[in-house]
Amino acid sequence: MQPAEWIRFIAQFARLNRRQRQAGMALLRGNTPHDATVALLEGVAQPRLACPACRSSHLHRHGHAHGLQRYRCMPCGRTFNALTGTPLARLRHKSLWLDYADCLLASDSVRKAAL
Template sequence: MQPAEWIRFIAQFAHLNRRQRQTGIALLCGNAPHDATIALLESVAQPRLACPACRSPHLHRHGHAHGLQRYRCVPCGRTFNALTGTPLAR
């Protein structure tokens, strides 16, 4: 979004009623628990991260999917994330 568009967009908030403002705030804050959960899961998994297929600790970051960091195993080439092989995987 261009700076001029942003200024016009922000100016419209003054014309919202209380309910519309609360709805907007709830919408903007809606992903905060999800983001915090992902950060917590990845921080817990990071020290023990290894390929679930071959158990190798030699990994490369390989993008993101659904907010989670994906990893690629160097020896076997498989990709996974911090939840692979856990009950939370799907």
């Protein structure tokens, strides 16, 4: 890439919104497996999302934590994410979850999946 092209390319970042800049930075950092996992989980949970405390579906988005969208329940005021109340709720290393799932589907041993 020529220096003039690079300057024009970098200048375009100023026109991106916050979410687009974050996605670009994550791509440059190489966090795409984490992002793919989060997008998959939130996409599956979104249609049936309800407050784990009162089961209300009257929610609004309430920021992000650990890469996941947080929600606030309007009736009870509690906050949660798409994983709250699931077996995945407190697990770490989201970027490795898809690889682990592939190992489980392939009937690999736990020791082999850890490699």
